[in-house]
Amino acid sequence: MSNHPKAARPDYSIHDLIANRWSPYAFDGRPVEQEKLHSCLEAARWAASSYNEQPWSFILATRDNPAAFNAMLECLVEANQEWAARAGVLMLTVTSRSFVRNGKPNRMAEHDIGLAIGNLTVQATSLGLAVHQMAGINPSKARQVYAIPESHDPLTAVAIGYVADPKAEDAFAERDRAPRSRKPLSEFVFTGTWGTPGV
Numbered sequence: 001m002s003n004h005p006k007a008a009r010p011d012y013s014i015h016d017l018i019a020n021r022w023s024p025y026a027f028d029g030r031p032v033e034q035e036k037l038h039s040c041l042e043a044a045r046w047a048a049s050s051y052n053e054q055p056w057s058f059i060l061a062t063r064d065n066p067a068a069f070n071a072m073l074e075c076l077v078e079a080n081q082e083w084a085a086r087a088g089v090l091m092l093t094v095t096s097r098s099f100v101r102n103g104k105p106n107r108m109a110e111h112d113i114g115l116a117i118g119n120l121t122v123q124a125t126s127l128g129l130a131v132h133q134m135a136g137i138n139p140s141k142a143r144q145v146y147a148i149p150e151s152h153d154p155l156t157a158v159a160i161g162y163v164a165d166p167k168a169e170d171a172f173a174e175r176d177r178a179p180r181s182r183k184p185l186s187e188f189v190f191t192g193t194w195g196t197p198g199v
């Protein structure tokens with residue numbers, strides 16, 4: 001089991017890659033190698049999805065293209081711009097609203113994009129990268145900047161990069177140093193009737 005300070009301290013044994021994933025604010029500004037980025041995207045590609053619809057699209061902005069990187073940075077809420085500016089890659093996730101197969105609304109699209117990004121985070125962790133997801137985006141701005149059609153919705157942004165030691169003056173240094181916590185299983189795993197702990 002890992003003993004890095006942000007590693008999960010699980011009550012039951014879990015895989016190191018899951019325990020060691022966390023969402024840093026301090027990135028060191030290094031670019032992400034294309035090979036590693038492609039592996040992360042490939043891991044997302046192989047996620048399960050309802051009817052194998054794969055209702056996700058991703059828009060990438062990497063540090064080697066500062067204009068594109070800044071354009072995506074500006075699609076984030078201000079609080080996220082502050083720290084995400086040091087990531088190696090920014091990525092916008094976009095859901096497809098309806099099934100291609102029959103045009104009906106896809107209620108599982110957001111669920112499935114979560115699975116894809118879950119895969120991506122595990123792959124990234126295995127490659128020494130960190131991922132910090134963001135709900136804090138400006139969806140209408142993103143729609144306009146990237147000409148996203150009405151059939152699709154911008155959902156989240158994802159920062160990918162290498163972790164840095166937080167500097168004392170960093171606004172988020174305390175959060176980066178704080179241990180991670182979770183509710184116990186007994187609070188959300190039920191059996192028989194709602195609220196009766198199942199574990």
Ligand SMILES: Cc1cc2nc3c(=O)[nH]c(=O)nc-3n(C[C@H](O)[C@H](O)[C@H](O)COP(=O)(O)O)c2cc1C
Nearest residue numbers: 021022023024080132133134135136137156180181
């Ligand atoms: C869908 C989603 C949206 C999130 N949005 C933000 C965000 O806008 N800004 C932020 O700083 N962190 C955001 N986070 C990060 C969470 O705060 C973080 O995952 C949570 O505190 C648990 O910490 P851990 O990922 O280090 O275990 C988001 C995470 C997810 C999964």
